[in-house]
Amino acid sequence: MSLVLDSSITLAWAYSDETTQPVTQVFDLLSQSGAWVPGLWRLEVADVLEMSVRRKRHDRDFRDATLADLAQLPIQVDLETDQQAWTATLRLAERHQLTLYDAAYLELALRRNLPLATLDEDLRRAANMAKVQVLG
Numbered sequence: 036m037s038l039v040l041d042s043s044i045t046l047a048w049a050y051s052d053e054t055t056q057p058v059t060q061v062f063d064l065l066s067q068s069g070a071w072v073p074g075l076w077r078l079e080v081a082d083v084l085e086m087s088v089r090r091k092r093h094d095r096d097f098r099d100a101t102l103a104d105l106a107q108l109p110i111q112v113d114l115e116t117d118q119q120a121w122t123a124t125l126r127l128a129e130r131h132q133l134t135l136y137d138a139a140y141l142e143l144a145l146r147r148n149l150p151l152a153t154l155d156e157d158l159r160r161a162a163n164m165a166k167v168q169v170l171g
Contacts, residue, residue: 039144040070042079043154044171049101061152069109073116073139131161
């Protein structure tokens with residue numbers, strides 16, 4: 036079973052002090068069956084890692100190694116996310132009071148009929164209301 040992976044759970048996997056058993060289980064599942072992400076996922080993950088370099092949480096080597104590790108995983112970038120931004124994604128953001136960024140993950144999970152792996156509480160709540168299985 037594939038899944039939709041969001042940046043919150045990705046970053047919890049990257050930082051060992053934030054990794055929990057549910058996060059590890061998501062990445063085990065991802066390794067076996069792959070995952071889908073919206074195009075903004077790469078920007079979100081890279082941005083957090085870069086901001087953490089600037090704040091001295093870790094160095095550039097950690098950032099670069101993390102991105103290299105993520106690039107090796109069977110993660111597919113959905114090419115239709117931007118086409119949904121002003122329609123389905125916007126309606127989901129409005130209905131569930133989400134950012135458009137978070138709504139993009141929910142829209143992708145709904146459109147592909149896949150579970151959503153997230154640690155974001157607002158997104159988890161919205162996914163539950165939309166009858167999307169939540170992992171993590």
